Amino acid sequence: MPSFPDPDNNRADKIDFIVAHRHGADFRTTASIAPLMPRRPGLQRPDTTAASALEQELSAMPDEQLEAEYQKVRLASAQAKEERLKQEAEKREREEARLPINRPGDFAYWAKSPYWTIEEAVALVLGREPKYANRKSVQIYSQVSPGAQLYLRTLELADRNVSWKQLTNPTAPGAFLAWAKRCGIGIPADLEAEVAKYDHYIGDWRTLYESTKAKLDEALERERQLAELTKTVKGQFDALQAQVQATVAQFSQRQPAPKEPDPREITSLRKLCIGMAIRGYRFSPGESRNSATSDIVGDLDLLGISVSADTVRKHLAAGAELLPQDWKARRDGTGTE
Numbered sequence: 049m050p051s052f053p054d055p056d057n058n059r060a061d062k063i064d065f066i067v068a069h070r071h072g073a074d075f076r077t078t079a080s081i082a083p084l085m086p087r088r089p090g091l092q093r094p095d096t097t098a099a100s101a102l103e104q105e106l107s108a109m110p111d112e113q114l115e116a117e118y119q120k121v122r123l124a125s126a127q128a129k130e131e132r133l134k135q136e137a138e139k140r141e142r143e144e145a146r147l148p149i150n151r152p153g154d155f156a157y158w159a160k161s162p163y164w165t166i167e168e169a170v171a172l173v174l175g176r177e178p179k180y181a182n183r184k185s186v187q188i189y190s191q192v193s194p195g196a197q198l199y200l201r202t203l204e205l206a207d208r209n210v211s212w213k214q215l216t217n218p219t220a221p222g223a224f225l226a227w228a229k230r231c232g233i234g235i236p237a238d239l240e241a242e243v244a245k246y247d248h249y250i251g252d253w254r255t256l257y258e259s260t261k262a263k264l265d266e267a268l269e270r271e272r273q274l275a276e277l278t279k280t281v282k283g284q285f286d287a288l289q290a291q292v293q294a295t296v297a298q299f300s301q302r303q304p305a306p307k308e309p310d311p312r313e314i315t316s317l318r319k320l321c322i323g324m325a326i327r328g329y330r331f332s333p334g335e336s337r338n339s340a341t342s343d344i345v346g347d348l349d350l351l352g353i354s355v356s357a358d359t360v361r362k363h364l365a366a367g368a369e370l371l372p373q374d375w376k377a378r379r380d381g382t383g384t385e
Contacts, residue, residue: 070102071098149195155239163218163221165178166207225239329343
């Protein structure tokens, strides 16, 4: 494979690159030793005529034409290299796939198992069949197979976690899948679906701890926010209550309490009522038939004053208790002067 010329626009390097691309990188060495090779029956000397002719043709080209030819050959050389690398990669992939350690795993079968050994678990999360991919069998291909190297690196990581009590050996399928996820190891979707189908809990103590701790932290945060809200509302309530009390106190100062009636005034009013009822309406306390009550109610009504008969009787009865014992004699003019 010819190397690209020096970027200083060297004509000789570009000519060599073009000739090497079409006739092989060792064309110049072949041209120099061909005349020295002995002529023997059955021995054919290398033919360098075409390479020499192309070299002469390129040497005669103007710079612009040579540059165009060089760019065309350079592109073709890059494409050829890319295609060759692609074919080599495909060949390696085919060879890798043919290795027994890379046979696809039977996920439906292994998902039914209540436990996996660490070697089986590593093989399954990498998509391999544990019956063919294990520590001993993979070690044989460790120098030539990328798949073997990936298996051994993953197994080493799992072994370290077993030693550190992050995994158990054997391990529950769900626990191992949870560990693999936490470590960023890709898990075949079909494997996870099969494991879930048989009610394996996909998680381990750490996953459960972290999930529970997250829920607890969330609950504590809500409790903290509620406590702050309660404190704020209580402060607002206390402030409002103080404001109401201040308003009530201020109003109480502006509106003095109503004055209680003087008992002596009440007594005097009752004396007036009973006296006017006796003298003006011929009210006679103690009599069962007495028209004075209705007469008083009627006269008050004529004046637009509404008072019930019961109220009149109540006050007349209270006033009657204030009459002296000789009130009848006084009324009739036969009492003591």
